Amino acid sequence: MASYLGDCRLCFEKNIEIRKSHIVPEFAYEKIYNQKHVFKPIAIDNKNIKWEQCGYRERLLCQKCETKLSLWEGSFSLVVKELSAKSYQKLTVTETAGIELVGGFNYLHIKLAVLSIFWRMSISKLHMFSEYELGPYAELFRNILHEGSFVSQNEYSIVISRLNYRGSYYPGVLMPLSRGRYDGCITIQSLVLNGFLIELHVNDGRYRKPEVEYFHVRESGKFILACRNLEEVYVNLGSLAKRFREPDVISFFNKT
Ligand SMILES: [Zn+2]
Numbered sequence: 001m002a003s004y005l006g007d008c009r010l011c012f013e014k015n016i017e018i019r020k021s022h023i024v025p026e027f028a029y030e031k032i033y034n035q036k037h038v039f040k041p042i043a044i045d046n047k048n049i050k051w052e053q054c055g056y057r058e059r060l061l062c063q064k065c066e067t068k069l070s071l072w073e074g075s076f077s078l079v080v081k082e083l084s085a086k087s088y089q090k091l092t093v094t095e096t097a098g099i100e101l102v103g104g105f106n107y108l109h110i111k112l113a114v115l116s117i118f119w120r121m122s123i124s125k126l127h128m129f130s131e132y133e134l135g136p137y138a139e140l141f142r143n144i145l146h147e148g149s150f151v152s153q154n155e156y157s158i159v160i161s162r163l164n165y166r167g168s169y170y171p172g173v174l175m176p177l178s179r180g181r182y183d184g185c186i187t188i189q190s191l192v193l194n195g196f197l198i199e200l201h202v203n204d205g206r207y208r209k210p211e212v213e214y215f216h217v218r219e220s221g222k223f224i225l226a227c228r229n230l231e232e233v234y235v236n237l238g239s240l241a242k243r244f245r246e247p248d249v250i251s252f253f254n255k256t
Contacts, residue, residue, distance in 0.1 A: 008062035075109035100225040
């Protein structure tokens, strides 16, 4: 491939070779490629469905930044793949009352990997990701990713849920969703990846919502993997949070 010179969107290095970066990590496409390594996206407002190869890519980053993001993505890929296969080598997963408690991962890697996906979708010019706008947070996220800074569990918190459709989990679902709001004050951006709903709460920690904090991916390297129905993902987390105010769940969670 001929090299392409430009400015890196992450480190701002100028006149450097810019790679065709994946917007959503490549591992997310593994379950949806066919044998010819192509897949067919279906957009509601676009009748011209065409085969796509190698996922959605765009020239965004220099090799150094690509390498940095791929380290975080590697940890995230491991979490998603093991949860998807329900086979655990690195992760520890305990289940009670229909709730899975996931542990054994690198918190900061997962946090930065997820922030980087939402940041890439936000700066992408591809139509597929046009709903993802971080506005003033885009530059803030870029800084965090550039520095590899620590971000606490309640800042730009992440919630991961296993999605069921008519009672079954489908690992091959990759789907952008439009943004929503929680309790009128927190913007939530979501993406369905490998059949998991990944939610980013665009909240710098100013608004505290204890019932939602149960679900945050935690600095201790643990999170609660809730199971939700695809048909209900537009319903806010509050309805699910009711379950987490019940005594058996609270005592389970307090023990961990
Ligand atoms: Zn760079």
